[in-house]
Amino acid sequence: MNWLNGLMDLPWWGYIVAALILTHITIASVTIFLHRHQAHRALDLHPIASHFFRFWLWLTTGMxxxxxxxxxxxxxxxxxxxxxxxxxxxxxxxxxxxxxxxxxxxxxxxxxxxxxxxxxxPDDWLERNVYSRHNAKGIVLMLIIDLILFGPLGLTIWA
Structure with a gap:
């Protein structure tokens, strides 16, 4: 592994695709989970899907x-x-x-x-003790993950 490329070692266009995919998951999480499921109650989600969205948003936005x-x-x-x-x-x-x-x-x-x-x-243990209490730590964890996966370009992908 070359530390400049991270674990993924993608071609130049692969980093763009990765950034677009990660950004799309975040946008879908806001739209599906926060907006439709939580704010408007217009959509029922399975608890596993609901938790995935909560976790992803904790990692990527701190919301x-x-x-x-x-x-x-x-x-x-x-x-x-x-x-x-x-x-x-x-x-x-x-x-x-x-x-x-x-x-x-x-x-x-x-x-x-x-x-x-x-x-x-949500008002469960995870929400009270992790997601709400330490909302900024998810964003920092995602930065570390992006740096490990993508090397220095992970900072751009994270941003």
Whole structure:
């Protein structure tokens, strides 16, 4: 194994494909699990699939399921009003696009939002003791995994 290539040692285009696949899994996790399954309850998932999505999102985004679902539900309940946590109409599209993560972090700190809109989200041992408590550690673990698998290019894939 050449440490510059990592365990995967792919051709140049293989790193692009790997990045696209990993990114697609993350987007699917947000869309299927957080949005359809958790926030809207429009989809029932098998517990194994549900846990995969929770684990993947912990590794790749650090998003806490209850926080994401609560903020999204409040967005729908107060859509395009001053109470909407991320209204492009009220806050401006530029702010929502470029400062969306900051808006999310600010809304997460509002316990009223969590209590009122965060019902029905996972509240098991893993959620309380790993995913919620150590949400940033998953992202660091994914960085390490990407560096091992892809070498220095893993930093780009991780980012």
């Amino acid at each position: 806490v399921t209850k926080q994401w679902a609560a903020i999204h539900r409040k967005h729908h309940a107060r859509c395009e009003t001053l109470e909407d946590p991320h209204s492009p109409q009220v806050l401006g599209i530029k702010k929502v696009l470029w400062e969306g993560a900051e808006l999310y972090r600010a809304a997460c700190k509002d316990q009223f939002i969590m209590d009122k809109f965060g019902h029905g989200t």
